[in-house]
Amino acid sequence: MExxxxxxxxxxxxxxxxxxxxxxxxxxxxxxxxxxxxxFADLETGKEIDADTIYxxxxxxxxxTCAAALKLYERGLFLLNDPLEEYLPEFKxxxxxxxxxxxxxxxxxxxxxxxxxxxFTMTSGLTYPGNGDExxxxxxxxxxxxxxxxxxxxxxxxxxxxxKLASIPLVxxxxxxxxxxxxxxxxxxxxxxxxxxxxxxxxxxxxxxxLGMQDTFFQIPEEKKHRLCTLYDRDxxxxxxxxxxxxxxxxxxxxxxxxxxxxxxxxxxxxxxMLANGGQLDGVQILGRKTVELMSTNHLQSEQLSYYKWPxxxxxxxxxxxxxxxxxxxxxxxxxxxxxxxxxxxGTWTLMDPKEKLSAVYMQQMMPNFEAYHQPxxxxxxxxxxxx
Numbered sequence: 001m002e003x004x005x006x007x008x009x010x011x012x013x014x015x016x017x018x019x020x021x022x023x024x025x026x027x028x029x030x031x032x033x034x035x036x037x038x039x040f041a042d043l044e045t046g047k048e049i050d051a052d053t054i055y056x057x058x059x060x061x062x063x064x065t066c067a068a069a070l071k072l073y074e075r076g077l078f079l080l081n082d083p084l085e086e087y088l089p090e091f092k093x094x095x096x097x098x099x100x101x102x103x104x105x106x107x108x109x110x111x112x113x114x115x116x117x118x119x120f121t122m123t124s125g126l127t128y129p130g131n132g133d134e135x136x137x138x139x140x141x142x143x144x145x146x147x148x149x150x151x152x153x154x155x156x157x158x159x160x161x162x163x164k165l166a167s168i169p170l171v172x173x174x175x176x177x178x179x180x181x182x183x184x185x186x187x188x189x190x191x192x193x194x195x196x197x198x199x200x201x202x203x204x205x206x207x208x209x210x211l212g213m214q215d216t217f218f219q220i221p222e223e224k225k226h227r228l229c230t231l232y233d234r235d236x237x238x239x240x241x242x243x244x245x246x247x248x249x250x251x252x253x254x255x256x257x258x259x260x261x262x263x264x265x266x267x268x269x270x271x272x273x274m275l276a277n278g279g280q281l282d283g284v285q286i287l288g289r290k291t292v293e294l295m296s297t298n299h300l301q302s303e304q305l306s307y308y309k310w311p312x313x314x315x316x317x318x319x320x321x322x323x324x325x326x327x328x329x330x331x332x333x334x335x336x337x338x339x340x341x342x343x344x345x346x347g348t349w350t351l352m353d354p355k356e357k358l359s360a361v362y363m364q365q366m367m368p369n370f371e372a373y374h375q376p377x378x379x380x381x382x383x384x385x386x387x388x
Contacts, residue, residue, distance in 0.1 A: 001026075003385030004034040010381060014374055015039040019347065019366035020232055020240055021049035025269040026360045026382055027276070035265075041229040043240065051266055054215055054227045055363045056246075058259045058344035062184045064207065064271065065257035066120055066321030069187055070291050071206055072194050080117035084124075087116070087193050088186070090166035096125065097134045097169040105134050111173040118174050119187045120320040121299045125170030126181040135171035139182070142168060146254075158199055158254050162189035178300060178307040184321060188257025199255045210284045211274060213267040218255045220262055228262070231346060231365045243367065259345065268350065269361045272341070276352040276359035292354060295320040296340040312372035333376070334383040349375045356386065 004026060014022055021039025025032065037049045072078060078087065085092040094110040110125070118124040129143045130136035142164040146156050165182060172179070188199045195202045200218050208216050220228060232240040254260075270281060275295075279287035287295075298317025300308060308318055315331020316323040324340040325333065333339075336355045343349040347369030349362040360382055362374070 001028060001033045001385040004382070006381050006385070007034060007378070008036055010377060011036055011038045014364070014370075017238070018234065018370050018374070019364040020230070021053075022347075022362065022364040023049050023053065023265045024360065024362045024378065025265050027269060027273045027358070028386075029357045030273075030277070032269075037265075043230070043232075044242075049229070052227050052264070053229050053363070054220065054224060054262050054264055055229050055348060055365055056231065056344070056346055057261050057263050057268065057348050057363075058346055060263075060268065060342055060344040060348050060350055061257060061259055061261040062321050063275075063342050063350065064203065064261060065184045065187055065191070066295065067271075067275070067287060068203055068207060069120070069191055070287055070295060070320065072191065074288060074291055077194050078116055080115070080120070082116050083113040084116055084119065084186075084190070085113055087190055088162055088166070090163045094125070094166070094174070095169040096173055097171060107169045110170060112175065114170075114174040116190065117299070117320075119183045119190065121304075121318060122178050122181055122183050123175050123300070123304055124181065124183045124186070125172045125174050125177075125179070126165060126183050126186065127171050127179060128181055133171055135168060138168040139165065156254050158185060158188045158257065159192060161254055162186050176303070178304045178318065182258055184258040185256055188255060191257070199257065207271070207286060208267075210286060211267075211270045211281060213263070213270060216261060216263040216267045216271075218260045218262075229363075229365045231367070233367055240366070246367075265361055265363050268363075269359065272350045272352050272359035272361050275340075276354055276357055278354050289354075296322060296324050296338055296352070296354070298324050298326050312376060333379065335379055336383075339379075343369075343371055343375060345369065347371055347374065349378070351379060351382070358382070358386075 015038050020043050023037045026034035041047045041049045041053045095107040096110050099105050114124045127135045129140035192199050231243045233243045274281040274286050278289035279292045296319050300318050315327040317326040322340040322342050325335055336353050339353040341350040341352050347364040347366055351360045
């Protein structure tokens with residue numbers, strides 16, 4: 001894959017116009033074929049990005065959470081079409097917010113219960129906090145109240161969050177739409193109940209330790225904090241300023257299955273390589289090959305797909321917690337049908353392709369993240385290098 005040398009100037013152009021630093025690793029047929037580190041982990045101290053740098057991976061946590069839940073699926077401990085309330089009884093008798101012709105808000109019983117599959121596929125009717133609709137506003141209040149308790153020294157768990165969310169009417173009837181949400185955080189609570197283990201402990205025992213991922217965790221140990229990459233905000237003039245707010249908001253005490261993990265380029269690359277290899281790495285089987293195929297298959301029906309319309313994800317469907325390429329022509333992509341992965345709030349990104357036994361992981365720490373510019377370009381260069 002000699003064509004991968006084109007990635008080096010591309011990464012440098014990213015740093016010239018965006019993040020303080022970045023890193024990229026590409027693995028092909030079990031061999032690391034590209035790795036590069038560019039720029040700084042901290043501009044103030046001049047600390048450079050290197051193999052030891054730890055990043056907030058935000059929503060790339062979701063892929064780990066879904067893989068962990070699928071391990072329990074493979075043990076016959078649940079079915080995807082099971083009602084969620086059988087495991088998390090707080091979700092029994094869910095209701096949905098509606099608005100009548102006069103703009104008055106009312107609630108009614110959900111047409112059907114949330115299924116376990118709805119958590120994976122973001123079709124549950126849950127939301128993120130915000131101000132766009134009544135559900136978002138209520139979720140915002142719930143999150144604020146939990147954070148207030150945390151500030152007062154009262155820790156809360158992912159199950160506490162699940163119970164709070166279950167008390168709020170949904171934004172739509174389960175299964176009727178797609179909405180990016182706290183669904184995978186609830187999936188973390190589901191994993192705890194089904195496994196009988198603390199979420200972080202399950203991840204450590206079932207994924208991190210078997211794969212040798214020693215620098216992936218929800219709470220960074222004190223002795224590793226010096227390795228954490230600084231998170232920057234970029235203004236319209238291109239100036240980078242440290243973001244001092246996000247860690248308290250997005251790295252809370254509860255173990256967020258949707259956005260809470262920190263990791264290194266090397267650690268996450270092993271996880272990505274495992275999925276690209278059909279669920280196994282270096283003789284360690286994490287998932288079965290057919291389960292990875294199920295994970296990376298589009299699960300959205302046409303009506304649900306109409307709500308899954310982020311422009312830079314044109315051509316992709318959505319599987320069990322991952323984007324999955326359905327139509328390369330629509331996406332303007334030279335990647336395989338079935339190529340899958342996800343990204344994170346600060347610009348991190350991963351790609352897995354079992355057909356080519358190809359995986360890639362990109363890391364940076366900047367907002368806005370420029371994902372619509374960076375990620376398709378990385379993908380196209382990587383695929384353009386195949387068989388060259």
